[in-house]
Amino acid sequence: MMTTEQKPLQSEFGPQTTAKEVLAGQDLSGKVAIVTGGHGGIGLETTRALSGAGATVIVGARDVNKAKEVLTTLKNVEVIRLDLVDPDSIDEFVAVFLSSNRALDLLVLNAGVSFPPTIKDERGFDTHFATNYLGHFQLTVGLWEALKRSGNARVVALSSIGHMTGPINFDDLHFNKRPYDKVVSYGESKTACSLFAIELDKRGREHGVRAFAVHPGAILSGLVRHLSDEDLAGWGVKRNEDGTYMSSGDFKTAEQGAATSVWCAVSPMLNGKGGVYCEDGDIAEVVSADSTLQRGVRSWAIDPALAEKLWTISEDFLHISHGTIPQRP
Template identity: 85%
Template sequence: MKTEQKPLMSGFGPETTAQEVVAGQDLTGKLAIVTGGHGGIGLETTRALVEAGATVIVGARDTKKAHEVLKQLKNVEVIRLDLADPSSINQFSSVFQNSNRALDLLILNAGVSFPPTIKDERGFDTHFATNYLGHFQLTNKLWEPLKRAGNARVVALSSIGHIAGPIDFDDLHFNMRTYDKVVSYGESKTACSLFAIELDKRGREYGVRAFAVHPGAILSGLARHLSNEDLAGWGVIRNEDGTYRSSGGFKSTEQGAATSVWCAVSPILKGKGGVYCEDGDIAEVVSADSPLQRGVRSWAIDSASAERLWTISEDLLHIPVGTIPRVHN
């Protein structure tokens, strides 16, 4: 049954932390993969899941750094993963599959924002390739372990950045359009949301449910490529030591991880999926011209666009059609 895109009145909100979400829950025996789970909201996601009893595998491009950051946490494994490199994704997936374990939770957390290189070696837009296509490939490669769990959840990090507009399917990689970093980032996050919509439709009969998440505005390492002028436009100042200070409106990393964790473990989401979530609840749909920095715009949850994007993605990545089977209405 399709889940309605409207709040459940979960009792959580913008100030809820990931620790508060898992309070009282026992995740012993659950296995999770968190991409980029060693920094920012990914680290807080890993921490919350581990402290509730789960085992977490962190996919990290810099494994040395990941081991150092995570050394105080129990039941954490690190496997190298570079989402911009298809061969790295295949290697990560092979290493995991060789362990013959079921995968209960897949949290697609890692990403880039406003990187210095706007296209990768394939000529793909870097935002689109890393934030979306890398995770699309990873999920397809992990489909069998997800099915094996029997009750798996996939959480894809989207963003309020999706308000930049719908995806331009005729020019995904800015070959014809003038490059705009905000539009590029926004379209990659719209893609992440559409991915969750289509994955949920395909996965529900196998017990695999999917959710898109806006974590909230967080001052993290993702802002490192922004100029001081860009940051000033958001009321943010970069300190000499690389930290930030702002006039307010930003979440802590603990608060930023809350909705990802809520989608991954909340009992009230049992039997639900295919929705865009924020502030520890399902988000409301708002109009395309809404000035609000919350809610989801219709193009990020459009089922026809989601199916179209899936087909294009299989073609771009040379993934056999139907690796994750299509649902025929």
């Protein structure tokens, strides 16, 4: 199969499009989806949109009771405990889902952290990298047979414009040698998410599994809760006493933030396509490495050689046999 060009398709959607608008007229009855972190922020709106269109949605959440409470009014939604920084929790989630013998049609790797108070996990891994990327890598590998069983599955990995901070430092992924920088750490984890989609698509396409990276846009969700007031002020944001935010900046609503995830998951325009970075309801354009634009994708986030390198390193980190998801011949 031909590689999909990293070039906009000129879709009818844009920054203001909502997930519900993307799904207008579509019937997802019979489809099974997993949305990690699907009970808050853009994850909740992704769950709401997919379930509203008839899909069965399994939400992976650290706090099952909290998730069930939030999702109680939605139809066709199940919750399974999932802590992406805990390899045993990921294996348990996979085992529970696989025991249902269902094919998996849509896998939305939505959950993540930004600027957490603990910068390393119990393994000594950078927390951004471990949670935003490596946990999702382990989850996807575990669900591989269910994805193949679909015959027409899509995997959506949430990246971020944060990738523009620079390429991954493969010599010091966990900040053991260089000073810790929360912005760089977050950006590298999101570059990893994009590279993951590139390599997964290459390995999955002959099995009917296509993958996409998504920049949802700037959203004032719970992900910013660990930022200081000074950090927020730099973005034109003020934290209110009740925990809400006021902004003078160009932020999307959660409903708008979920739109590109849903577009990548279901759009007929993407049939036969994959391995691209998307934003604002379309495939993003490639911009120069030194661009200051808060849009577009930098070359290091879609580089196939870097994507393959990261994949191999990730297998080693998780003690996964090379070729569990084999490369194409």
